Amino acid sequence: MKYLNETSHMVGLSKATRNLQNAIQKVAPLEAAVLLYGESGTGKELAARMIHDLSNRRTSPFISVNCGALPRELLNTELFGHEKGSFTGAIYQHQGYFEQADGGTLLLDEITEMPLSFQVYLLRALETGTFRRVGGHQEIKTNPRVIATTNIDPWQAVERGKLRPDLFFRLAEFPLYLAPLRDRDEDAILLAHYFLESFNETYEENKRFTNDALQFISNNSWPGNVRELRHAIHHAFILANDEIDERKFHRGQWQSTPSYQDKLVYSLVGLSIEDIEKNLIPATLDHFKGDKKQTAQCLGISLKTLYNRLNLISEIDGKEDLNKVVNFSTKNSNAFLARESD
């Protein structure tokens, strides 16, 4: 098995992605501070990495700091470092991220999660290009290029008091928006093929999507964006033998908002299990155009059980009623099997 490594370039042909790629190409060689904003999983960290790789700083370090994950009391030492003996346990001098990223790129991830009271120190370091290590007296000068990211609208973050306006203006010399996957037309399919090829290569397999899987990928809204899509494909890839069909996506634990399932389940409340079964079996049979093997497979029952259930249903309802059930439930099953993404 090879090392999973498909994350080095930005896949997508939608207008939003092409605009983003163009903007990255333009801003990367400059020194402007970039603020990347967009929903979680849209590719902000990837974009930051690309900016670094396309800049003149590419051979220097790229240091990423998750501002939301650092406790307030550690922010100072983690960002600016400390001198030996500056506090109990400081047995060595420590260089903070600002020094480590000197000449390279410092990615301040989730900037709006940084406590407001600390943002003023960050701003000072950015404005003057200098800072002091904790316990130090000497001004240290470094030159990292700063890229910041946030999952929330940065203008709203300023309004709501989560981001100091002066820091916002310093960080947002070049704001860049990453659109959610649902607004990026054909990108989901391209990304799906890209991730599939990558998994095939990694696991030395040759798995393929069926048309209904591609339909599902294209219809789903992917609220967790590219990250969710990647996890879903990995999950389906692991379950599938050769062909990755739509059903491999159904019960995935990756699913963050099981919208169609929720809707489906709530639409069934009030019916008995017997009613549901009576409707579901003929509807599934109808969906597979009478193919009992596929129907049984989809329902997760044996062919024998399917025959027994069908006999039972026709005994209960009579032939005429069964047809009615099929017609009635075909409508519902089509809606269900089409996996409406809204």
Ligand SMILES: Nc1ncnc2c1ncn2[C@@H]1O[C@H](COP(=O)(O)OP(=O)(O)OP(=O)(O)O)[C@@H](O)[C@H]1O
């Ligand atoms: N256009 C793309 N092409 C290929 N891979 C992508 C693309 N966009 C995102 N990815 C991949 O999707 C995953 C999530 O992306 P990333 O971590 O950059 O998102 P993010 O916006 O920074 O998320 P968060 O805000 O939650 O930190 C990563 O594995 C990344 O490599």
